[in-house]
Amino acid sequence: MSETPAAKPPEEPKGPGLCGQFLKDHGIATTRLPDSCGVETIEIDGAHLEAAMKLLRGSSEIKLDYLVAVSGVDSADTFDSVYQLWSYSNNNELIIKVRVKKTDVVEGQLPLVPSLSRFWSAANWHERETYDLVGIRYYGHPYLRRILNVWDWDGHPLRRDYKQLVDALNDKAPGSFR
Amino acid sequence: MATDTEVDLTPRLKTDEMLINMGPQHPATHGVLRLILTLDGEIVRHTEPILGHLHRAQEWQGQNRTWFQYQALIDRVDYLSGMFTSWAMARAAEVVDGCEVPERAEYLRVMVSEMNRITSHLLWLGTYLIDLGAMFGFPFYPFREREKLLELFEEIAGQRMMFNYIRIGGVMRNPKDAWLSKLKKFTEEFPDRVDEYEAIVTENPIFLKRTKGVGILRKELGMDYGITGPSIRASGVNIDLRRTKPYSVYPKLKFDVPVNDRDGDTFDRYIFRIREMRQSNEIIKQCLDMLPQGEISGKKQIAGLRVKAGEGFAAVESPRGTLGCYIISNGSDRAYRIKWRNPSFCNLSILPELLKNHPIADVMAIFGSIDVILPDVDR
Numbered sequence: 001m002s003e004t005p006a007a008k009p010p011e012e013p014k015g016p017g018l019c020g021q022f023l024k025d026h027g028i029a030t031t032r033l034p035d036s037c038g039v040e041t042i043e044i045d046g047a048h049l050e051a052a053m054k055l056l057r058g059s060s061e062i063k064l065d066y067l068v069a070v071s072g073v074d075s076a077d078t079f080d081s082v083y084q085l086w087s088y089s090n091n092n093e094l095i096i097k098v099r100v101k102k103t104d105v106v107e108g109q110l111p112l113v114p115s116l117s118r119f120w121s122a123a124n125w126h127e128r129e130t131y132d133l134v135g136i137r138y139y140g141h142p143y144l145r146r147i148l149n150v151w152d153w154d155g156h157p158l159r160r161d162y163k164q165l166v167d168a169l170n171d172k173a174p175g176s177f178r
Numbered sequence: 179m180a181t182d183t184e185v186d187l188t189p190r191l192k193t194d195e196m197l198i199n200m201g202p203q204h205p206a207t208h209g210v211l212r213l214i215l216t217l218d219g220e221i222v223r224h225t226e227p228i229l230g231h232l233h234r235a236q237e238w239q240g241q242n243r244t245w246f247q248y249q250a251l252i253d254r255v256d257y258l259s260g261m262f263t264s265w266a267m268a269r270a271a272e273v274v275d276g277c278e279v280p281e282r283a284e285y286l287r288v289m290v291s292e293m294n295r296i297t298s299h300l301l302w303l304g305t306y307l308i309d310l311g312a313m314f315g316f317p318f319y320p321f322r323e324r325e326k327l328l329e330l331f332e333e334i335a336g337q338r339m340m341f342n343y344i345r346i347g348g349v350m351r352n353p354k355d356a357w358l359s360k361l362k363k364f365t366e367e368f369p370d371r372v373d374e375y376e377a378i379v380t381e382n383p384i385f386l387k388r389t390k391g392v393g394i395l396r397k398e399l400g401m402d403y404g405i406t407g408p409s410i411r412a413s414g415v416n417i418d419l420r421r422t423k424p425y426s427v428y429p430k431l432k433f434d435v436p437v438n439d440r441d442g443d444t445f446d447r448y449i450f451r452i453r454e455m456r457q458s459n460e461i462i463k464q465c466l467d468m469l470p471q472g473e474i475s476g477k478k479q480i481a482g483l484r485v486k487a488g489e490g491f492a493a494v495e496s497p498r499g500t501l502g503c504y505i506i507s508n509g510s511d512r513a514y515r516i517k518w519r520n521p522s523f524c525n526l527s528i529l530p531e532l533l534k535n536h537p538i539a540d541v542m543a544i545f546g547s548i549d550v551i552l553p554d555v556d557r
Contacts, residue, residue, distance in 0.1 A: 036490050037274065037488070037489075065401060066401065068493070068519055069517065073506060084491055091422070121404075121528075122527070125527045148229060148233045157235060
């Protein structure tokens, strides 16, 4: 469970793909990551996320107007916020990753990623879910509270270092009311 | 002092908004959903859905169970269309792993999935009429056909609802000839049965009054919320992964995807599900004719099943919309991270918008029409 994904073999440097080039033309720097199963994957700095999303969604040729999912991943040394983007009208696909280094996260606080839900309603519940399960704080979210776990749950279950304080199935905790 | 003519004669009633709690144990919420409604008289002004009563930590299970164990669990995510959840994970694992799926297995997958789509829509149809208050026993009509399909499922997968039939790399079992001929018989008589439902429901004046013009879903709003499936096709967005991002053997099959030409209401969402059932029936017929011989699995179904390292996202068109699965594998016998994109979860998020300014009597009519399954929402 605690092992991390095997190191990928070093790939030859690739030029920016369709969407990466589009963002570059509009002055937003991206890093191209290895394609995940043939889909262009880029990494973007959190500060540019909102501007990039607005560009990709609004442009008539790219038109990535369908936010399929927002996932949180607790990787080896980063917290990733992964956005799957599709289009309702064409076949473009893009995966965007925003990475927050674990060393950058202040002790006792959650990693910060800007929220998209102010201009994209689809992101609202996905971000709440990611906050709940992986513990990424989306700043600017209108109503960031737990959605799947109960509101007073401790910790974020999909973190690698998550320890459940009370064994919910075989409750042996002394003084527990269950 | 005020004279008689200056006296304010409007009744001094206290008008205030009221909070009403609906659920989680409400018979029409198809599971356990709690809605906190803010009412102005009888009109809903604001809704807050509270989820998670059925949360079973499916993503956590995915990281802590082997692939082989987890395959048996995921049908429980959406118990009315278990084939699709299995298929979404199998597809995601297959694109990451790069393993080939034999053609016969693909045809069998399409066949059982379309059967599952029909059973899911049939259950929706029966319970939706109950949601609307039609307590005259109509649900027994669709449940009659659903029962026939469930018996076929039982025969081929050993289970009526949690099939665990579609596996990573292929399918579990070969159907017998008798099973195929039973299915053929079903497909021949099914269109007549759909006519029967339509004769009872489609032009029923009470049904029309409860559904026409109620809960209109604007196309742009639906796209903003990432709505998929029949709900958005009834509002005029042509997104059906079987056609727009074709997978499996769907490109070889002939079928229509019914798409509305205007913003759909509750009635449109009903009629588009009915049309979809007829198309599914056509697909099953073609699959029965085209079913090739050969292997049914491209990967050994052993307890130590492994998926190569990598990451990928794959989706299938479930009865409720885009059902996606995002997998990160590190080559071991279990997933490093597995994330579900459940159509019910995304479709439910639009409910507060749809309920706004509708009377409380329409809450269940609208909620039922977007066809949400709560285990699929809460995972």
